[in-house]
Amino acid sequence: MLMRLASIFLALLSASFTAHGQSAYFPEKHEWQSKQAEQLGFNKSALNDAVSFAQSNEYSGSRDLRIAIFDGFKREPFHEILGPTKKRGGPAGMILKDGYIAAQWGDLERVDMTFSVTKSFLSTLAGLAQDQGLIYSVNDKVANYVWDDTFRGEHNQKITWHSLLNQSSDWSGELFGIKDWADRPPQEGGIDDWKYRVLNAPDTVMEYNDVRVNVLAYSLLQVFRQPLPQVLKTQIMDKIGASSTWRWFGYEDAWVTIDGLKMKSVTGGGHSGGGVFINTLDQARFGLLVLNNGRWKNEQIISKQWLDSAIEPSKANASYGYMWWLNKGPRKWDEVEDSDMFYAAGFGGNFIVVDRKNNMVIVT
Known part of the structure; x- marks a missing residue:
């Protein structure tokens, strides 16, 4: 509508x-x-x-966005509000x-x-990473840049930056307490059907999924080695004369240690x-x-x-x-x-x- x-x-x-x-x-x-x-x-x-x-x-939804969120995503199993x-x-x-x-x-x-307007900001930071040579090519496998367990397994190790950016990766796993299959599940089936589904080859099926977008944000954090809101502020928003009032949040427990420093991994949406x-x-x-x-x-x-x-x-x-x-x-x-x-x-x-x-x- x-x-x-x-x-x-x-x-x-x-x-x-x-x-x-x-x-x-x-x-x-x-x-x-x-x-x-x-x-x-x-x-x-x-x-x-x-x-x-x-x-x-x-x-038409409630101006109290906690209520609007719970109503809009009530089909998702185990759905919680984990961030501001x-x-x-x-x-x-x-x-x-x-x-x-x-x-x-x-x-x-x-x-x-x-909410998902955030995704277009995230995409732009991926562009900055490529412009600066931090990512050589969007066709590179992300596992070559993020060498922890995030892209472990036969399917996940095939995923490229390209397929994460266009939401066709079908990344499978759990990030910051949310399982990929619990985010916007299909209309049919139940938990076992979603959990043990056959994974689509990257670049073949687009599925709107915030967990996988958050995997992209996490991967870009590993590449920049500094919090993404800081990158956005200094390299884009300050240069275009934006105010100091905007914020970019992650989930409460989405802390990552890089170079001995704790940094928050932000989200690509708000549901x-x-x-x-x-x-x-x-x-x-x-x-x-x-x-x-x-x-x-x-x-x-x-x-x-x-x-x-x-x-x-x-x-x-x-x-x-x-x-x-x-x-x-x-x-x-x-x-x-x-x-x-x-x-x-x-x-x-x-x-x-x-x-x-x-x-x-x-x-x-």
Whole structure:
């Protein structure tokens, strides 16, 4: 239902847009310029309709996200909340055109959970690792970089960074107290069926699974040898002028010792708690960085080559790249024609939509 609402919102927004432009504007820290809708090529009345739609179609789940989480994932056996949560605010969002604010609504500075939007931040850190030579190739086996028991066994030792990034690894095991088969189990069968299933060869079947995403985060921690929130802060968020209010959490017991120092391994989502907690403005800055092919002002922060590879349809699911959803394949939005559009998406109606054709970023 949320995906359907998102597609209607984007269809309304597309109908309001009539012109193209060039992006040369990057907002300074603590400030962001706006322009009138007509200056940016929008039909003001139609743009207002799109914003009104976003405001009046709030996620229907409880604002107490502990309740929403338990209700949304009640089919999962042994499900617990293992990391921080936060009660959410009301609808909030921004529409950027050529870097300028065309429209906004709600409390843009309120920090909220974003759930699986976190995955797109995690994917970007994998790109940094490759850009810096910490990962030679995404086609390398992760076991060559992480030599503990995480990738032990005939199946797990075949897994590459590529298959972890597009969620087709079918990694099997337990990480920080959660078993892979207990995360979003199939509609059919029971515990024995899920536990003793036949594993799919990597790169053949895409399965949305936070335990395996957390394995990616754990593996990147081993590669960077410093906490991922610290990497994200110093190498990305500080450079794009983000605030100091965002946080990235892991589970309470997800401590790892590296080089004699205890570090927290963060999560790639929030349905057991944790993940990225962030405000709308900081998400929009991240989206603007991606819109501009990894460049902020005169600095190439993340390579264009990585971002291009991140939005390539995967063999296992043409609607999914490296933890970015694509507007193509089986999950293409019926109302939105642009198949080059891509987006981060999280439980509860969290989206960062990147529209390179029209030089736009939409955050809800």
